[in-house]
Amino acid sequence: MTGILPKGVIAPNLTPFRDDLSVDMARYVAHANSLLADGCVGLAPFGTTGEALSVGMAERKAALQALVDGGVDPKCLIPGTGLTNLPDTVELTRHALELGCAAVMTLPAFYFKGVSDDGLYAYFARLIEDVDHPNLKIYLYHIPQVSGVGLPVDLVRRLHQDFPDQIIGIKDSSGDWQNTAALLGIDGLIVYPGSELPLIEAMALGAPGCISATANLNAAAIARSVDLIASGRDDEAKAHHDDVRKFRQIVQGYAPIPAQKRLLALAGEQADWANVRPPLLPMSEEAGQELARELSDAGLGSGN
Amino acid sequence: MTGILPKGVIAPNLTPFRDDLSVDMARYVAHANSLLADGCVGLAPFGTTGEALSVGMAERKAALQALVDGGVDPKCLIPGTGLTNLPDTVELTRHALELGCAAVMTLPAFYFKGVSDDGLYAYFARLIEDVDHPNLKIYLYHIPQVSGVGLPVDLVRRLHQDFPDQIIGIKDSSGDWQNTAALLGIDGLIVYPGSELPLIEAMALGAPGCISATANLNAAAIARSVDLIASGRDDEAKAHHDDVRKFRQIVQGYAPIPAQKRLLALAGEQADWANVRPPLLPMSEEAGQELARELSDAGLGSGN
Numbered sequence: 001m002t003g004i005l006p007k008g009v010i011a012p013n014l015t016p017f018r019d020d021l022s023v024d025m026a027r028y029v030a031h032a033n034s035l036l037a038d039g040c041v042g043l044a045p046f047g048t049t050g051e052a053l054s055v056g057m058a059e060r061k062a063a064l065q066a067l068v069d070g071g072v073d074p075k076c077l078i079p080g081t082g083l084t085n086l087p088d089t090v091e092l093t094r095h096a097l098e099l100g101c102a103a104v105m106t107l108p109a110f111y112f113k114g115v116s117d118d119g120l121y122a123y124f125a126r127l128i129e130d131v132d133h134p135n136l137k138i139y140l141y142h143i144p145q146v147s148g149v150g151l152p153v154d155l156v157r158r159l160h161q162d163f164p165d166q167i168i169g170i171k172d173s174s175g176d177w178q179n180t181a182a183l184l185g186i187d188g189l190i191v192y193p194g195s196e197l198p199l200i201e202a203m204a205l206g207a208p209g210c211i212s213a214t215a216n217l218n219a220a221a222i223a224r225s226v227d228l229i230a231s232g233r234d235d236e237a238k239a240h241h242d243d244v245r246k247f248r249q250i251v252q253g254y255a256p257i258p259a260q261k262r263l264l265a266l267a268g269e270q271a272d273w274a275n276v277r278p279p280l281l282p283m284s285e286e287a288g289q290e291l292a293r294e295l296s297d298a299g300l301g302s303g304n
Numbered sequence: 305m306t307g308i309l310p311k312g313v314i315a316p317n318l319t320p321f322r323d324d325l326s327v328d329m330a331r332y333v334a335h336a337n338s339l340l341a342d343g344c345v346g347l348a349p350f351g352t353t354g355e356a357l358s359v360g361m362a363e364r365k366a367a368l369q370a371l372v373d374g375g376v377d378p379k380c381l382i383p384g385t386g387l388t389n390l391p392d393t394v395e396l397t398r399h400a401l402e403l404g405c406a407a408v409m410t411l412p413a414f415y416f417k418g419v420s421d422d423g424l425y426a427y428f429a430r431l432i433e434d435v436d437h438p439n440l441k442i443y444l445y446h447i448p449q450v451s452g453v454g455l456p457v458d459l460v461r462r463l464h465q466d467f468p469d470q471i472i473g474i475k476d477s478s479g480d481w482q483n484t485a486a487l488l489g490i491d492g493l494i495v496y497p498g499s500e501l502p503l504i505e506a507m508a509l510g511a512p513g514c515i516s517a518t519a520n521l522n523a524a525a526i527a528r529s530v531d532l533i534a535s536g537r538d539d540e541a542k543a544h545h546d547d548v549r550k551f552r553q554i555v556q557g558y559a560p561i562p563a564q565k566r567l568l569a570l571a572g573e574q575a576d577w578a579n580v581r582p583p584l585l586p587m588s589e590e591a592g593q594e595l596a597r598e599l600s601d602a603g604l605g606s607g608n
Contacts, residue, residue, distance in 0.1 A: 055389055056391030084387075120582075
């Protein structure tokens with residue numbers, strides 16, 4: 001159990017809801033399997049894109065169990081487990097490890113804002129102590145523009161140095177390339193940018209790929225970018241990745257979670273794919289058709 | 305079951321932790337009873353001051369049960385129940401109602417930032433539908449500087465108008481008097497400022513008192529302010545309330561949760577009262593002694 005996945009793209013898979021807003025487990029499992037079939041090397045269930053924080057504890061455990069029962073190899077899973085409190089984060093983390101997941105992806109406690117680095121350090125130190133599991137491998141999850149609580153580079157370095165066997169990596173969804181580059185300078189730390197946009201630059205500095213929301217729609221193309229970059233076919237990689245970046249930039253112009261769900265709804269003619277849980281609201285069918293047209297006008301498909 | 309408490313001060317009671325950071329249930333109950341004995345008309349367990357979001361679901365339910373088992377009348381309890389997701393918020397809310405609590409105090413879902421008013425409206429509408437309990441009375445909890453997600457006045461008005469039997473009030477901890485005054489202008493809404501600082505002005509506009517962190521230390525004095533104001537003894541109220549405000553202003557100069565716990569630790573010579581859960585860190589004994597001196601130099605006590 002090393003917590004390390006092969007080079008490639010990891011999808012923070014979307015969580016589909018039925019019209020009554022319960023988790024559609026069958027679709028959840030089918031979507032996960034299709035992402036893996038499309039070339040994802042792993043999945044990060046219950047990240048921001050998976051509306052993790054809109055899903056209850058029991059639902060999250062049941063959904064993870066459903067993935068494994070549905071044939072997904074737990075060794076390719078890095079589920080999100082971070083909540084605002086230690087006991088429940090410990091519970092989700094232990095559950096993931098007991099299922100055999102490769103690692104977990106964990107937010108800092110994010111209710112209190114402006115807390116000290118020492119306080120966040122104490123939070124993760126205590127998490128490791130309380131989880132108390134030989135297979136614990138943590139990817140920190142840095143998404144300050146959503147969570148409201150970031151993990152400064154110096155704190156990440158300190159956590160990785162003091163807990164090298166547990167704090168093995170980070171997903172940097174800040175969208176701030178300088179921050180990603182600084183993290184890639186931390187010796188031995190595995191750094192996934194939270195987007196495919198800086199994939200070429202990040203892999204040049206040692207990133208094994210990316211964990212990107214857009215993989216829910218564009219997995220095969222992003223996977224091909226990683227392969228081309230990894231095999232040193234630079235010109236081909238750049239040309240191909242231009243389209244991959246364009247796809248991301250267009251989708252990013254909309255509220256990304258409702259937009260991706262709406263595109264999947266339109267692509268499969270399954271209207272309930274568009275459901276999101278409050279406080280998010282679904283994208284209208286009209287707006288989705290406009291987005292699909294924008295992608296098509298740019299010569300890009302709108303969903304796998 | 306009206307959800308309405310008598311005029312007075314409500315304490316968002318602190319949550320004491322043992323040295324192993326488990327909830328010290330005996331001290332939790334004793335502190336709650338002492339706050340009521342000191343003149344609080346109610347308690348709001350598991351607000352921000354109670355480190356609610358640092359405490360697990362099961363712990364929160366057990367602690368609330370312990371209060372009732374320990375002799376606290378549930379009709380004076382307005383526990384916090386707001387998390388980032390509906391199913392677990394529904395679970396905590398139902399549990400509180402089944403215990404006979406007067407009402408609940410509920411944050412908006414606070415993970416996603418910048419969500420629309422319609423999304424927050426949908427969240428509370430769905431919460432009411434899913435809790436599905438005849439005794440449901442909700443005080444909204446507005447503390448945007450901590451939670452990261454505020455409740456604009458127009459949204460509060462709309463929620464109160466559309467759900468007059470359920471959305472009966474709000475705790476406004478923004479510290480923004482203009483906001484509190486605007487909320488007090490909403491017909492029939494019960495508005496508690498989240499501090500005793502604007503108590504005179506707020507009661508003049510119809511507030512029934514305040515829900516204030518400092519009540520953990522200064523309950524009797526704040527309760528006397530409410531009584532003096534309510535009985536129209538304006539000059540006496542102003543003179544007395546000057547000291548009450550001074551106490552608050554001094555404590556506010558420090559990190560308020562660690563500061564109040566440290567003062568209680570010093571007052572009772574119970575060192576573990578100072579424990580907080582990460583990501584908060586305890587206030588040092590030295591800093592606590594300095595704060596106690598500052599209060600004493602100002603002619604104020606440092607804890608009931």
